[in-house]
Amino acid sequence: MSDDFTWRDHIVTLDERGLNTLQQAATIAVGDLQRPTGPRSDASASTLHDLIFAFEVCPEEGVGLERSLADLGSAVWGNAVVPSDAACVAHLHPPTLVASVVTELSIAAVNQSMDSWDQAPAATEVELHLVEWLARLITMPSSATGIMTSGGTASNVLGLTLARSWAALGLGVDVLKSGLPPESASWRILCSDQAHFSVQRGAAQLGLGRDAVVAVATTPTGVMDIEALDVALDELEKSDLRAMAIVATAGTTDLGAIDPLEAIGQRARRHNAWFHVDAAVAGAFLLSESLRPRLTGLADADSVTIDFHKLWWQPFNASALIVRDHEHFDLLRVKSNYLDRGDELEGMVNLVGRSLDTSRRFDAAKVFASLRAIGRRELATMLEHLVSLAHFAGERLSANGRFDVLTPPTSVMCVFTARGFSAGDLRAVQQNLLARGEMVLGRTEIKGVSALKFTFMNPLTTTSDVERLIALIDDEFDRITPEP
């Protein structure tokens, strides 16, 4: 290596000079982390458009590191949404852990790629250790393992991909090789009407179509109604249709509801259907002794989605698909001449065989570093605090007199309406608070009912913060004129 290149200091190297350069640059980057005064600035979409599009993406001569990072700070971070602000309560959009965030820097500096052992030797073992630990936490058998993916949608799609291959295998068909067999027209995926839309997206992606998804009714608390599931399964049988997979949700997006996993798992087995659990949200409950019992039945799943970038406070992206039997991944593997020849030295696992991705970042490192640093007990306490905030919000909203809570909160969300106000009014309140940069509030529609939504993701939020947010919303309703 020569130090004479004019571009020497653009590239990360792990020698003394390189580490000094990186250290200085990291200090600058942290120093430029501007933030708006509230959960976001009051800049409009068109103002932001003009601001950002005024920058030249790739000037002929660079502006230099300091200037570039300073611009990013003022223009972008200064106009970001701030998930560590107590008034950022719209989505499953968490603030992040210090240990994870600084590990992101290390991940990028060393830049392992998880597709092959010779691009990620120790990293491969870390990822395997992490997913196998998670499988044991679920109390799955020792055959269980998993893979990291880029998100809950990707994990659900991978789970459904395995389900499809497995269903086809029952007909003697390798669907990845030969394509969907004619019988697949009768395949159905059952999930609750509160399941995440990625189930439909998965069905669409796999060639089955969204119409192949049967939405099973939910109870008023938002969990799958088992009687409705039984009726749906009976109707499929009568129509010569096949339940290819049943997807249970552990923690719905809006209500945080957890489907009755044991009962659903029994039906899946009885009907020879793949049992996938989308535990993207409530998978973190495994960490808490008091919350864990709600996940009884999770160990019966064939595949489970768990998002570390939700209630484990990891930066995007970090999700896992856990499978009950490592042999399920054989349904997926295709040899590659340059990447996964199958003639490597013993123990050199190429994870590309388990993944729908090829190059893939070492997201497991940040999860591993932060779980080790903080430990189970503290993480569980942080999570339990969020659940208690949702309870508290429900109580205070109900006590206020203006608001109706849709169903008592059981997770980190609280969904509510305002008496005498229409869907358009709720929209106005949410959009006004957003436009002025005072609150990033959730808004959704559940079974035709428009509602506002708190999603508590920030363990630093206090009950006083919650009271302040409710007062702010209350004031905003005072300000608008209800639609006639």
Add this chain to the structure above:
Amino acid sequence: MSDDFTWRDHIVTLDERGLNTLQQAATIAVGDLQRPTGPRSDASASTLHDLIFAFEVCPEEGVGLERSLADLGSAVWGNAVVPSDAACVAHLHPPTLVASVVTELSIAAVNQSMDSWDQAPAATEVELHLVEWLARLITMPSSATGIMTSGGTASNVLGLTLARSWAALGLGVDVLKSGLPPESASWRILCSDQAHFSVQRGAAQLGLGRDAVVAVATTPTGVMDIEALDVALDELEKSDLRAMAIVATAGTTDLGAIDPLEAIGQRARRHNAWFHVDAAVAGAFLLSESLRPRLTGLADADSVTIDFHKLWWQPFNASALIVRDHEHFDLLRVKSNYLDRGDELEGMVNLVGRSLDTSRRFDAAKVFASLRAIGRRELATMLEHLVSLAHFAGERLSANGRFDVLTPPTSVMCVFTARGFSAGDLRAVQQNLLARGEMVLGRTEIKGVSALKFTFMNPLTTTSDVERLIALIDDEFDRITPEP
């Protein structure tokens, strides 16, 4: 927010206390970036397994940030593959840019999620600005735009997903809603026999199956043979099969070969097939005045894959799919009650409608920050240096007498064999160098010929480094006994 929580300093906040905590942690993380002496340590797979699995993933009480990061440094980074080492030459596995790496920390600290405007207001504009700049660099019409994805495979799959929807639309079918129509059994995807295996994976994922991919022969230099393409298209017509998509490759994985894009684009138009170009590798040639002409015809594509995490030296993951017409994304969009209702204030774009992902990290930030910092001219010079290294390697290998270069290098790879040595011998040389931690060398098979491969990704590598690597390989061949 209360500062009394015992977990106060685990969470990133952007106030003074939070930024100080983050700054200190970043300093520790950089300080712990250990590295092996060579391109990797000589630890075996089983040694690494035992080392990593000895750690408790999530102890009851955390070990603290310092201890956790120190362990990560010694166990994981100390046993990583080092892409900034000149002897790391196996894959499209780059060292990374300082500006990008420190921006990863900022991305994770602010944790925008690209699915909805209210989780990423300024970030949404940055991503749009970046992909539209790229579309203009390709000289696509002003209707062109794009989306960031997690990798070349994801970009190729998204391109093929759009192609499938478009083909179905021609039959009046919404394939995402209704599933594959019976006519889809006749759909074929054409690509060269040197195309990346993600084309096959895409076909498999979409329900068409790998068998729906028609591999078109390549010339000795590894580019698609246009006469063979014409024959293949004729044969499809005679068999009542339909070319749903033609995929050209700009920069094959092994030889870096660029298919004749203009000629292929003409065929795609003539046969009413979607024209996708996998320019994951050679897309970066757009930056260089001398290399750019090789991509003539790229602007005719309906969709283009470009990987920033290859020859743009971005940390994983950072890929883009560029589409010729923003209306193509309408083929994909599904409204979501909580995320993309379509009733937001003007200009609030929710990128989830363009993506197969939901939560998605702000990878565009690191690309934006580093391109602005360094500028086009310097980036082009770095890239041209890598191409010249591959040329140099080809000349020196040929001059050595022992080696045969498969085809003169045109990109950043150089593929070669050793006279009188079998596939097993090549394997032994590659695996020995890997096991001893002396070189991470590529090995592949092209049209049945086993070969070794250099992939030059590190702009700090010199011609002396290349000579040293060749000498090391030469010595290793001296050491082994050729298979009889």
